[in-house]
Every structure is written in structure tokens, then in C-alpha cells.
Amino acid sequence: MRISTYCAVLLCIVAQCFAASHKSRNTCGYDSCNLGQANKLNVHIVPHTHDDVGWLKTVDQYYYGARNDIQHASVQYILDSVIEELVQNPERRFIYVEIAFFWRWWNQQSNDTRNFVKELVNAGRLEFISGGWCMHDEATTYYNSIIDQHTLGAEFLRDQFGECARPKIGWQIDPFGHSREVASLFAQMGFDGLFFARADYQDSDLRNSTKTMEMIWKGSANLGRQSWLFTGLLADFYDPPDSLCFDRSCGDQPIIDDPSLNDYNVPERVQTFIDAAHDQAYGFATNHIMMTMGSDFHYENANLWFKNLDKLIKYVNAQQTNGSDVNVFYSTPSCYVYALNKVDRAWTSKTDDFFPLGDTPHGFWTGYFTSRAALKRYERHSNNILQATRQLNALSQINLRNDIFYLSEAMGIVQHHDAISGTEKQNVADDYAQRLSEGIDKAADVINNAYAKLLPNESEIPMNATQFLCQYSNISECLPIEGQKQFTLTLWNPTIHPIIHHVRVPVTKEYLIRDPMGSIVSAEYVPISTTTRNIPGRKSSAQNQYIFTTSLPALGFSTYYFEAKSGEKIRKQKTTTTRNEACTLENEYIRVEFDDHGNLHQIINLEKGIAVPFTTQGFYWYTSFAGNNSRPEFQSSGAYVFRPLTSKIQPVSTTRTITCTKTETVQSASIVFNAWASQEVSLFHGMRTVEIEWTVGPVPIDDNVGKEIIIRYDTDIESASKYYTDANGREVLERIRNYRPTWNYSIVENVSGNYYPINSRIWIKDHTRQLTVLIDRSEGGASILDGSIEIMVHRRIAHDDSLGINEPLNETAFGEGLVVRGKHFLILESPENSSRIHRVGAQQLFMHPIATYALPQTSYANYSKAYHQTWSALSESMPLNVHLLTLDQLNPRQFLIRVEHYFELNEDDIYSHPVEVDLQAFFKSLGTITDLTELTLGANMPLSQLHRLDWRTTDKESSHIDMPKYSSLKDTIVTLNPMQIKTFQVTL
Ligand SMILES: *[C@@H]1O[C@H](CO)[C@@H](O)[C@H](O)[C@H]1NC(C)=O
Ligand SMILES: *[C@@H]1O[C@H](CO)[C@@H](O)[C@H](O)[C@H]1NC(C)=O
Ligand SMILES: [Zn+2]
Numbered sequence: 001m002r003i004s005t006y007c008a009v010l011l012c013i014v015a016q017c018f019a020a021s022h023k024s025r026n027t028c029g030y031d032s033c034n035l036g037q038a039n040k041l042n043v044h045i046v047p048h049t050h051d052d053v054g055w056l057k058t059v060d061q062y063y064y065g066a067r068n069d070i071q072h073a074s075v076q077y078i079l080d081s082v083i084e085e086l087v088q089n090p091e092r093r094f095i096y097v098e099i100a101f102f103w104r105w106w107n108q109q110s111n112d113t114r115n116f117v118k119e120l121v122n123a124g125r126l127e128f129i130s131g132g133w134c135m136h137d138e139a140t141t142y143y144n145s146i147i148d149q150h151t152l153g154a155e156f157l158r159d160q161f162g163e164c165a166r167p168k169i170g171w172q173i174d175p176f177g178h179s180r181e182v183a184s185l186f187a188q189m190g191f192d193g194l195f196f197a198r199a200d201y202q203d204s205d206l207r208n209s210t211k212t213m214e215m216i217w218k219g220s221a222n223l224g225r226q227s228w229l230f231t232g233l234l235a236d237f238y239d240p241p242d243s244l245c246f247d248r249s250c251g252d253q254p255i256i257d258d259p260s261l262n263d264y265n266v267p268e269r270v271q272t273f274i275d276a277a278h279d280q281a282y283g284f285a286t287n288h289i290m291m292t293m294g295s296d297f298h299y300e301n302a303n304l305w306f307k308n309l310d311k312l313i314k315y316v317n318a319q320q321t322n323g324s325d326v327n328v329f330y331s332t333p334s335c336y337v338y339a340l341n342k343v344d345r346a347w348t349s350k351t352d353d354f355f356p357l358g359d360t361p362h363g364f365w366t367g368y369f370t371s372r373a374a375l376k377r378y379e380r381h382s383n384n385i386l387q388a389t390r391q392l393n394a395l396s397q398i399n400l401r402n403d404i405f406y407l408s409e410a411m412g413i414v415q416h417h418d419a420i421s422g423t424e425k426q427n428v429a430d431d432y433a434q435r436l437s438e439g440i441d442k443a444a445d446v447i448n449n450a451y452a453k454l455l456p457n458e459s460e461i462p463m464n465a466t467q468f469l470c471q472y473s474n475i476s477e478c479l480p481i482e483g484q485k486q487f488t489l490t491l492w493n494p495t496i497h498p499i500i501h502h503v504r505v506p507v508t509k510e511y512l513i514r515d516p517m518g519s520i521v522s523a524e525y526v527p528i529s530t531t532t533r534n535i536p537g538r539k540s541s542a543q544n545q546y547i548f549t550t551s552l553p554a555l556g557f558s559t560y561y562f563e564a565k566s567g568e569k570i571r572k573q574k575t576t577t578t579r580n581e582a583c584t585l586e587n588e589y590i591r592v593e594f595d596d597h598g599n600l601h602q603i604i605n606l607e608k609g610i611a612v613p614f615t616t617q618g619f620y621w622y623t624s625f626a627g628n629n630s631r632p633e634f635q636s637s638g639a640y641v642f643r644p645l646t647s648k649i650q651p652v653s654t655t656r657t658i659t660c661t662k663t664e665t666v667q668s669a670s671i672v673f674n675a676w677a678s679q680e681v682s683l684f685h686g687m688r689t690v691e692i693e694w695t696v697g698p699v700p701i702d703d704n705v706g707k708e709i710i711i712r713y714d715t716d717i718e719s720a721s722k723y724y725t726d727a728n729g730r731e732v733l734e735r736i737r738n739y740r741p742t743w744n745y746s747i748v749e750n751v752s753g754n755y756y757p758i759n760s761r762i763w764i765k766d767h768t769r770q771l772t773v774l775i776d777r778s779e780g781g782a783s784i785l786d787g788s789i790e791i792m793v794h795r796r797i798a799h800d801d802s803l804g805i806n807e808p809l810n811e812t813a814f815g816e817g818l819v820v821r822g823k824h825f826l827i828l829e830s831p832e833n834s835s836r837i838h839r840v841g842a843q844q845l846f847m848h849p850i851a852t853y854a855l856p857q858t859s860y861a862n863y864s865k866a867y868h869q870t871w872s873a874l875s876e877s878m879p880l881n882v883h884l885l886t887l888d889q890l891n892p893r894q895f896l897i898r899v900e901h902y903f904e905l906n907e908d909d910i911y912s913h914p915v916e917v918d919l920q921a922f923f924k925s926l927g928t929i930t931d932l933t934e935l936t937l938g939a940n941m942p943l944s945q946l947h948r949l950d951w952r953t954t955d956k957e958s959s960h961i962d963m964p965k966y967s968s969l970k971d972t973i974v975t976l977n978p979m980q981i982k983t984f985q986v987t988l
Contacts, residue, residue, distance in 0.1 A: 028124040028164035033335035035342055037327050040320070041287050042339065043277050044331030045309060046095060048294040049082075050174060050238060051075050053100045053134035055418040056805070058431040062297070063104050072249065073297035079105045083117060085302040086125050091313075092306055093330040094299075095129040097171050099153035100413055102128075106160065114160075122164045127332045131157050131167030133412025137421040138172065138179040139355065139369055139757035140376060140778035142846065143728040144885060145383050146185055147898070147937060147981075149412040154189075154940035166940055169333045170194035170229070173238040173292070175417040176365040176640060178354035179757075181727035184219030184227040188937035188981065192949045193230045193337035195290075197238045200358045204233055206743050208283035214340070216349040216953050221731055222905050222979035228959045230337060230347070230951055235283065238292045241276035246308040247298040254304075255311040270315045274326050286343045290336040337949070346952045352741040353733060355756055360632035361748040362625075366755035367642035367708070367801070369780030370792040371422025371809055373820045375429055377777040379411070379420050380846065382436045385469070386411055387886070388494040388850040389443040391555065392450035394889035395873050395925060400446045401889055407439030420778070423639045425807055444469050447852060451490065454557070455867045464866075467852040474821055476506040476528045477540035481562075481853055483508050488856060488863070490559045491849040493552035496878040496922075501550045501849050502666065502684050503560075506542035511562040513546065514860055516869035521560065523548035524663040526575060529670050531678045531695055535821075536814035547665055549685065552849055555884065555922070556872030561860050576662045583660035585667040585683040585690075590828070592683055592690055598658030598671045600681070603690065605828045610769050612828055615787075616714040618656070619677040619696065620649035622751065624706025624795075629802035637706055638801020639809040642752045642780065642792070644708065652677045652709070676700065676819075677709070688837055689774070690826040698817025699796040701810065706797030711824065713789045717771055719764035723783035729760040729846065731904060731979060737783060754782040755792070760842040762789055763834070770834040774825040774841050794820045835907040836880075843883055843902060875924050881911040885981060887922065895986045896939055897922060901976035912978050919984065920972040927988035929972050935983045943983075 036042025053059050056071045065074025079102065082094050096102055106114070120126040132150040157165040170186040170193065172178060178196055186194055194217070199207070207213045213233045220227035239245070245252045256265045280289050299305055309330070316328045331339075357365040370376075386407050393400050414432050418424045424432070448467045467490060470478035481487045493499055506528060513521040523546040533543070552558050585592040591604040600617040604610070622644035627634035637643040653674040660669045668682040676698055682691045692711075699707050721737040737754050738747050747753060758781045763772040773781075773789055781791040796817055797809045811818040825845070827837050856863055886898035897919060903911045920929050934943045943963060950960040974982055 028122055028127070030334065030338040032124055033338045034329050034331060035339045036288060036329070039325070040327035041277060041281055041289065041325050043326060043328040044288060044290045044336040044339070045313065045328060046290055046292050046331060046333060046336070047093060047299070047305060047309065048095050048097070048238070048292055049078050049298045050294070050296045051078070051098045051101050052296070052418055053098055053413050053416040054428045054432065055424050056428065058428050059100060059413055063101055074300055075101045075297070076105055078297065078299045078302070081302040082299050083113070083120070085306045086120055088306065089310060090123070090125065091330050093125055093127065093332050095127050095171070095332050097128070097130050098134050099131055099156055100133045103156055118161060121161050124164070124332070127334065128157055128165050128167050129169050129333055130171040133409070134416035134419070135172060135174060136415035137417040137419070138175045138182050139177055140420050140422070140759070141415050141728055142380065142383065142759055143181060143185065143730050144387070144846070145379070145411055145415055146182065146728060147885070148408065149415045150189060150938050152408055152412045154938040158940045168192050169337060171333060172196040173234065174198070176368060176421070177357035179727045180217070180219055180353040180733065181730050183217045183229045183231060184223060185937060187219050187227045187229040190936040190938065190941065190946045190948060191229060193232065193333065195232045195234055195333055197234045198357055198359070199233055199354050200356075201360065202358070202743055202745065203354070203740070207233060211283060211285045212348050213283045214285060214347060216347045216951050216959065218349055218351045220979060221351070222977070225959050225961045228951070230340070230949070231350070234292060235280035235289060236292070239295045240291065240293050241273075241280065243272055244276060245295070246305045247295070248301045248304055249298065255308050255315070257311055257315070266315050269312065270319060273312055273316050274319070274324060277326050277328070286340055286345065288336060288339045288343070290331070290333065341949045341951070346954045346956070349953045349955065350742065353727065356753065358749070358753060360635065362632050362635040362643055363641055364643070364749050364752040364755065365640050366752050366780050367637060367795060368421045368423050368640050369755060369757045369778065370795055371639045372429055372811065373777065373779070373794050373822065374811070374818060375422060375433060376420060377822060378433060378436055379414050380777050382407065382411060382440060384494070384846065384848050385440055385443055385850060387847060388492050389446050390886070390888045391494055392454070392492065393446050394887050394895055396450035396453040397892070397926065398446070398449050398453055399889065399892060400449060403442050403446050406442040407436070410435035410439035422809070423805060425805055426811070440469070440471070447850070451852070454871060457866055457868060464858065465854040465856040467854050470851065470853055472540075473504070473506070473851065475535050475538050476504065476532050476542060476545055477538055478506055478853065479540060480855070481507070482540065482542060484564070484855055486561065486563045486856070488559050488561050488854045490557050490852050490854065491550060491552055492557045492852070493554065493849050494847045495844060496554050496874060496882065496884045497880060498554050499552050499844060499849070500686060501552055503548055503550055503851070505546045505562070506540060507544055507546060508542050509564050511546070512565050513548065514561040514563070516558045516560070518860070518864060521548050522664070524575065524665050526661060526663065529680065531670070531672065535695070535819055536698070536816060547663070549665055553870055553872035554874045554878065556874070557870065559867070559869040561863060563860055574663070578660045580658055581660070583658065583669060585660070585669060585681065587667070587683055587685050587687065589688050590683060590690060592669075592681060594658055594660070594669050596658070598656035603826065603828050608830055608833070610828065610830065612715045612717060612769055612771055614713065614715055616712055618679070618712065619652040619673050619709060620712055621652060621707040621709050622649060624708055624797045624799065626706065626799045636799040636801045637708065637797055638799060638803065639805055640803045641801040642708060642755060643749065644751050647751045647784070649710065649712070688827065689841055692824040692826065693821065694793060694824065695819065695821045696794040697819035699794060701796050701798050701817070704798050706795075706799060708792055708797070709794045710790045710792045713771065713773065713826075714785070715771060715787045717764050717769055717787045718766040719783060719786045721786065722764070723789065724763045725756045725758050725781065726760045729842065730902075732761070751782070751784055754784060755780045756782065758791065760846070761838050762791065763838070764789055765831045768830060770829055770831040772827040772829070772834055772838045774827070774838060774845055776823045776845060791824065793822060832909070835903060836911055839903055839911070840880065873925055874921055876921055878921070879915045879917060881915050882917045882976065884922065886983075890985070893988050895923070895988070896983070897986055898981055898983045899974065899976060900981040901978050903978050905978045914975050914977050916973050916975050918973045919986065923986065923988060929986055929988060931987035932972060933985045935985055937981060937983055939983050939985070
């Protein structure tokens with residue numbers, strides 16, 4: 001029924017449509033924008049729908065409109081209806097944001113509909129804004145995945161629509177705080193503007209009263225103008241003004257414009273609109289404002305919105321003859337930005353970020369920095385697999401990019417601001433995890449196929465055993481290898497530098513382990529801790545594990561062959577164990593001292609002769625505030641908000657036990673605080689970082705008291721209120737306790753208001769010492785006292801914070817509270833030498849070697865004859881400060897490659913300088929580069945074709961930069977400046 005109406009409409013309109021479209025063909029750019037009138041208040045009406053890629057329902061339930069009992073929302077009908085309504089009036093505009101949904105819809109459309117939608121896009125009537133797979137979270141996402149999810153959306157848009165669909169504006173209207181790195185990445189994607197709706201209430205009040213709702217955000221402290229981005233805070237959240245919502249979900253009065261009727265209301269409706277426009281204009285600097293006409297899942301019946309907007313525009317503008325100064329028209333965010341650009345004025349600039357978000361005195365949205373700690377880790381783990389899979393696919397030339405799409409798509413979805421943020425219902429969180437898991441399964445097939453090409457010595461030899469992942473290795477479980485007579489472990493190093501890597505393999509027997517040269521590996525055979533063996537859901541019967549050191553080639557693999565040696569005597573390393581005695585872990589660089597009560601007493605950097613005594617180190621909790629949320633002072637802690645009852649922390653226990661185990665490879669202290677909190681502190685031979693593996697849960701809440709678990713590191717470092725946290729894994733920002741750089745901050749929440757998102761590292765320092773903690777997933781953290789770092793690792797809360805989920809954040813598994821395990825890495829160094837350790841450490845942590853196992857039913861002698869046991873894609877060594885961010889095969893001859901300088905300016909004597917890298921080196925095994933085109937960061941256009949709008953700041957600076965004129969490079973040698981990422985399409 002719907003389709004036939006639509007076709008009928010399409011047919012009758014076709015003539016008119018073609019007449020209009022010949023005139024308006026490819027009128028999608030800035031040139032066709034309505035720039036308003038100079039002496040009027042110009043109101044840009046932006047019809048939009050905010051479609052969460054999962055929140056209370058799963059992404060597919062939202063798409064189809066299933067489970068409307070949970071929330072009435074149906075994206076397929078929104079898109080159907082909007083397209084139908086755009087046909088009715090060529091003035092109408094609509095923006096669409098979430099490509100995860102649009103892609104689902106597009107796949108189901110006929111060619112006629114597709115062609116018609118293309119016309120709308122080319123005419124600028126349907127505009128894609130942001131164009132990522134989702135509207136990603138900004139606090140808990142890693143830059144690699146932000147770039148990927150935008151690239152995924154941009155690739156779809158470019159392939160289906162071309163230049164008219166290239167997103168030019170960032171649209172982050174719902175995320176809960178805004179990261180400077182995101183502004184920088186968006187600028188590098190070629191965006192001309194960014195809009196969002198949530199900023200701290202003190203900040204937005206000040207901006208509103210000083211007409212600085214819009215500004216130039218300097219997104220990077222390293223990259224200069226190419227990171228600057230025009231940024232605006234929306235006037236009225238992202239909703240329409242009060243009483244002017246015409247969606248089916250709103251109860252506001254339609255425009256009744258038959259003057260013969262008693263209910264005729266045009267004068268009132270028009271006056272309401274004009275008042276709202278003047279009210280919004282208060283905080284804005286020019287005679288243009290943008291009115292967001294839409295909200296969550298609006299436009300399911302788009303006729304309601306558009307019919308009333310058509311009338312509103314007509315009747316409001318008619319008042320101009322009576323002296324009204326309001327000029328209103330359909331527009332888009334890009335046209336609004338262009339109109340402001342044409343106003344030609346200077347804008348204030350900003351160099352810090354928009355974290356944390358406080359929307360009321362007690363409502364700091366800092367809980368979600370940690371919420372759903374296991375999902376946050378799983379996302380990072382999935383990215384690790386995704387990048388390695390792309391590399392293996394490219395380097396083995398197996399052309400299975402389509403099979404990697406499932407994981408790319410799942411990763412795109414999980415970046416959503418109610419996904420990795422942990423602010424979704426439990427069912428939906430489970431759906432995200434399932435998508436990742438299914439994506440990984442497909443990726444594992446690609447990995448297996450890639451190794452089937454890379455491993456055999458001669459192409460005739462088929463691979464006789466499947467490579468598989470053991471994804472429970474973090475709980476020392478790998479069932480398929482249990483009891484096997486022989487198996488292989490192959491490690492893929494996704495970094496472009498050779499690395500030393502320590503492996504743990506849980507086993508049920510003793511084995512001889514051979515390295516790629518055939519030599520017997522000297523491996524430690526040590527018991528798996530009781531804590532690990534007791535983790536709920538662990539099925540493994542392995543009681544012991546091998547720990548050994550591997551050295552892996554750059555961008556390549558090494559295979560270790562395990563052969564059971566029952567009955568025979570195996571040379572074992574000497575292991576000493578002490579219980580509840582003082583102990584010291586020590587290697588050539590570091591000493592870690594514990595007292596006999598299991599307290600971390602001191603860490604010494606032996607090389608530099610610097611020491612940090614710890615007054616406390618270990619697990620504490622904040623009691624979650626339990627309120628009814630009826631007033632700001634009754635704000636509960638929940639999935640979004642961290643609100644402690646008091647600023648007092650409770651230790652999880654008053655005593656602890658300590659067991660120290662020393663072998664040649666590793667020395668470790670296993671410290672058990674209580675039945676649900678423990679840590680294993682390990683110092684590996686040759687390493688400059690101290691590894692802390694923490695295990696927390698099931699957190700007891702049978703007392704109905706929510707608990708927010710932190711790890712505290714309290715030292716005597718004179719940190720003078722300052723601490724440093726990274727943004728999305730890249731640049732580091734200075735934080736000052738109880739302080740905001742751009743306004744006079746009045747403090748109400750002295751713990752939560754000091755929490756910041758951490759994605760890879762936090763540090764404190766004084767003149768001689770810097771203590772850095774690297775983390776393995778996004779977490780919230782702070783320095784509440786001088787000398788102290790605290791990191792929230794897990795949350796289990798009995799109440800809801802009334803921000804929409806309507807469920808307490810109470811994750812369970814196996815019938816009890818969820819157990820979460822993760823790692824912190826401590827680095828004690830002088831401030832000037834810290835960067836090279838934490839930069840390299842963080843890079844190796846997020847691009848960890850990928851372990852696959854196989855069960856070849858063949859002896860070592862036969863195996864080693866048939867297969868390569870080590871291989872590297874690189875023949876020359878790469879500069880330490882360069883990272884291979886993306887290696888993706890597009891088709892048999894073309895590749896997408898991103899290389900990155902991952903040091904900041906002035907942080908290291910050697911590595912903070914520009915560096916050269918030869919791209920040909922990555923393709924040594926594949927062929928010769930014949931064409932090299934530098935692209936924007938989103939990989940959707942040649943950089944040479946990019947022309948961003950220029951802006952001026954009130955400091956008399958211009959954002960103008962000359963873009964490179966060339967599109968193809970002759971030379972394959974590329975220069976990278978600190979923190980620069982360059983993106984290329986390579987043709988062989
Ligand atoms: C739709 O268009 C595609 C691409 O032009 C074409 O391959 C396909 O056959 C068309 N389908 C129909 C049903 O016309
Ligand atoms: C800005 O201030 C004006 C005047 O107080 C007020 O009417 C308007 O709602 C404020 N807007 C925002 C976004 O705070
Ligand atoms: Zn949202």
C-alpha cells in the first residue's frame with residue numbers, strides 16, 4: 001500500500017521533478033545555500049531525526065520498529081516517509097546521519113527508489129551529515145576505531161552517491177561531553193564544522209550570555225591549522241523549541257490555517273515561533289540561527305512535520321510585511337555554517353575540551369567512562385583482531401575484504417554513544433557483544449585463509465590444520481589444545497617494529513616448546529593462580545601454564561611448536577615461592593618492594609636512581625548515591641552519572657595475602673584483597689613497565705549499596721593539583737583539580753567533577769619523577785589528592801540514574817555479579833624520558849600480537865620442513881615513532897594505508913621530530929607502487945581536492961592553509977610531523 005502510493009506520487013511528480021532537477025542538478029554544494037537576508041534574523045530550519053544505533057532496543061529492533069513496547073521507534077519507516085515527503089516540495093530539506101541505518105534501508109530499495117534518492121542528494125535536498133556508521137561516543141572510543149567507523153560510512157556514501165554525499169559537518173548532538181581529538185580528526189576528514197548539544201551547564205550558561213556558543217576549536221596542540229574546526233553548541237538541545245514539535249510523538253498544536261474555523265491559530269503559532277527565534281538568538285553572535293526541528297526517532301510520519309513546517313515558514317515570513325525581522329527557511333547544518341562563514345567575522349577560539357559534562361550541580365556524566373568495563377575491553381580486543389586481519393588479508397593477497405566487513409560493521413555499531421559508552425540496556429549490550437563475536441568468527445576464517453597462503457613453504461603443500469583463536473586466554477583457558485599431543489602457537493605482530501612479547505599458554509600436560517629456529521624454548525612452568533581457576537564460567541582443567549619470552553618480527557609472525565613429553569624429564573627453570581613474607585620483584589631496570597602484609601611499598605627505577613614510595617596502593621570503593629532523581633540533589637549514580645555518596649573511599653579489605661613467585665622470566669606478587677578483588681603484579685625480565693593484572697567481582701550488592709571500584713596509587717610525587725590524561729589514545733591534556741580552563745568553576749562534586757576519560761594513559765609528575773599508568777580499555781580516572789592517581793575499574797550499582805535506561809547497572813554472568821579482569825602498566829621514569837616508554841607501550845598494548853593455535857597432526861621434523869615458522873612483511877627497520885594505522889586491501893591492486901607519527905611535539909629529544917617513511921617498504925612482498933594518492937583522513941577524497949572554509953579568530957589568526965596541489969606523489973617517501981596521520985590510496 002505504502003509503496004504504491006509512493007510510486008503514484010513519484011509518477012505524478014516526475015515531470016515537475018525533472019523540470020526542477022534539471023535546474024537543480026548537482027546543486028548540492030555551498031553555492032546553492034540560502035544565505036538569508038542581511039537585515040533579518042535568519043532562522044535555518046534543519047529537519048532531522050536522531051536515530052540511536054542501539055540503546056533501549058537493539059540496532060535491528062530500531063531499524064524495523066520491533067519491540068515498540070520498549071520504545072516506539074522505527075527507522076525504516078522514517079526513511080520511507082522522509083523520501084516521500086521530500087518529493088512534495090522542492091524547498092524541503094532533510095539531513096541524515098547514521099549510515100548503519102541508511103545502509104540497512106538502501107540494501108532493500110529498488111533501483112527506482114535509489115535513483116530518486118540520488119536525485120535528492122544531488123539537489124542538496126537530502127544531505128548526509130557526519131556520515132559515520134553511527135554517532136560515536138567521544139569519551140570511551142579509541143582514535144583508530146573513530147577513524148574506521150567514519151571511513152566505513154564515507155566509503156558507502158562515496159560509492160553510492162559521489163561528491164554530493166560527502167559529509168562536511170560533524171553532528172555529535174547527543175554524546176555526553178566532547179573530545180578535542182575528535183575535533184582534530186573531523187578537521188582532518190575535511191569537515192567545515194561540528195555541532196553538539198551537551199556542554200557543562202556552567203560553560204553553556206557563560207557562552208550563552210557572552211554570545212560565544214560558536215567558536216574555532218583548535219583540535220590539536222601539534223597539528224596547527226589543519227586541526228582547527230568551527231564548532232557550535234546548539235541552542236535548544238537538539239530539539240525543536242517548546243510547543244513547536246509536530247512529530248507524531250509530540251502533543252503540540254498543528255497549524256490550523258483555515259480562518260473560518262474557530263480553532264484558527266496562525267497568529268498564535270507564528271508569534272510563538274518568532275518569540276522562540278528571538279530567545280534562541282540571544283546566545284548567538286550573528287543574525288543567523290539554526291533550529292533543529294526533530295528529535296529521537298522523529299519523522300516516522302514525516303508528513304506531520306513537513307506539512308506544518310511548510311505552513312510555519314509561509315506564515316512567519318508573511319509577517320515581514322508587518323515589520324517582523326524573522327526570515328525563516330529550510331536549510332541544513334552545512335548551509336548554516338556557510339552562511340556564518342560569509343558573515344566574515346572573527347570567532348573566539350578554544351584549546352581545551354568539553355569534559356567532564358556536568359548538567360546539574362550533582363549530575364556529572366563521568367560514570368560511563370567506566371560503565372560496562374568488559375564490553376569496553378571486548379571492543380578494544382576486537383579492534384586488535386580487525387586490524388591484524390586486514391593486514392593478513394592484504395599481505396596474503398587472498399581478497400577476502402568482504403568477509404572482514406562483518407567485523408568492520410560490528411565495530412562501527414559499537415562506537416555508538418550508547419554502545420561502548422555502557423549506557424544501553426543489558427539486552428542491547430549483549431547484542432553488541434554478539435555482533436563483535438560473530439564478526440570475530442568471520443575474521444578468524446580470513447586469518448586462517450591468510451595463513452594457508454603465508455605458512456606453507458611451497459604453494460603445493462596445503463595447510464593441514466586450521467588456525468584458531470583462543471579468546472579465553474585472559475582467564476587461562478584454551479580448550480582445543482587441552483590434552484593434545486602437539487599443537488602450534490603462531491603469533492602475528494601487527495606493529496611495524498620487532499617486539500619482545502611474553503606469552504602465557506595454559507596446559508594440562510608438559511611440553512617441549514620449539515622456537516621458529518627449532519631450539520628448545522626455556523619456558524617457565526608455573527601454576528595458574530587460584531583466583532583465575534575460580535573465575536565463574538571457566539571450563540578449563542588446566543592447572544598450569546607456560547610462560548616464555550618471544551621475539552617477534554615486525555609485521556610478521558613466528559610459530560612455536562609444542563610437543564608433549566610425557567614421562568621424560570624436562571629441564572625446568574628454578575621457581576621460588578614465598579607466602580605472606582616481604583618480597584621484592586627485580587630486574588635490570590626496576591625494583592618493586594612489598595611488605596609482609598602485601599602492601600606495595602616502593603618502586604625504584606634502578607637505571608635512573610629514582611624511587612617512589614607508595615602510601616597506599618590497591619582497591620577501594622565509592623558508595624553509589626541512591627536517590628530518586630526527583631531533584632538535582634537526589635541524583636542517583638547510574639550508568640551515565642558517577643555520584644558518590646561521599647568523597648570517602650572504603651578499602652575493600654583491611655588485610656591482604658601475598659604470594660610471590662620468582663622465575664628467570666618473570667617475578668610476580670599475587671595479592672588477594674578479599675574474595676572479589678585481587679591483583680597480580682608482574683615484572684618481566686628486560687621490561688621497563690610493571691604489569692598489574694586486576695580481577696574484580698562479583699562485587700557484592702546484597703546490602704543494596706552500589707559500589708564503584710577504583711584502584712588507587714598514592715605516592716609522594718609533588719603533583720601540585722595537576723594530572724594528565726589522553727584523548728582517544730592520542731594527545732594528552734593537562735587536568736587541574738577543581739579547575740576549568742575557560743570559566744570560573746564552582747565546585748559541588750569534588751570527586752566526580754574531577755574525573756576525566758582515560759583511553760590509554762594517565763600520569764602525575766614532579767621535577768624528577770613521572771608515574772604513568774597505561775590501561776587496556778577506557779576507564780575514568782582522577783587525581784583527587786596530590787601524589788595520587790585513581791582509576792575506576794568496575795561499577796555495580798543498585799539504582800538507575802533516570803537518564804533513560806531505566807535499569808540499574810548491575811551486570812551479571814553465570815548467576816552472579818560479573819567478574820572483570822584487566823591490566824594496568826606502571827612506568828616510573830624521569831619526566832623527560834617517560835614519553836618514549838609510554839608511547840611505545842601504549843602502541844604495543846592496543847596492537848597486541850594475535851595468537852592463533854593449530855593442531856597439525858605431524859611431527860616437528862615434518863612440520864618444520866613444510867611450513868615457514870617465521871616471516872616478516874618488512875625487510876628494513878622502520879623508525880620507532882611511526883605506526884602503521886591501517887593496511888586494508890581494497891581490490892587486487894589497490895590498498896588503503898595510513899601511517900602515523902605517534903609522538904607529540906617536544907616530548908622526546910629524539911622522537912618528537914618529523915620522520916620519513918618509505919611506503920614502498922610495506923609492499924615489498926606484493927609489488928611496486930605505481931600510483932600513490934594522498935587522501936583525507938576519512939579516505940573519501942584526494943587531499944588535493946579538499947577546500948575547507950577559512951575562518952578568522954579574535955586573536956587575528958586565519959585558519960587558511962595551502963593544500964598540496966599534487967594529487968599523485970612520484971616519490972613513495974612520506975614525511976610525518978609529530979601526531980600527523982597520513983592516508984593514501986596505493987596502486988601496485
Ligand atoms: C539495478 O541496477 C543495477 C546497477 O545498475 C543493475 O545491475 C541491476 O540489474 C538493476 N536491477 C534491476 C531490477 O533493474
Ligand atoms: C540564553 O539566555 C537567554 C536569556 O536568559 C535564555 O532565554 C535562553 O534560553 C538561554 N539559552 C540557553 C541555551 O541557555
Ligand atoms: Zn543518542
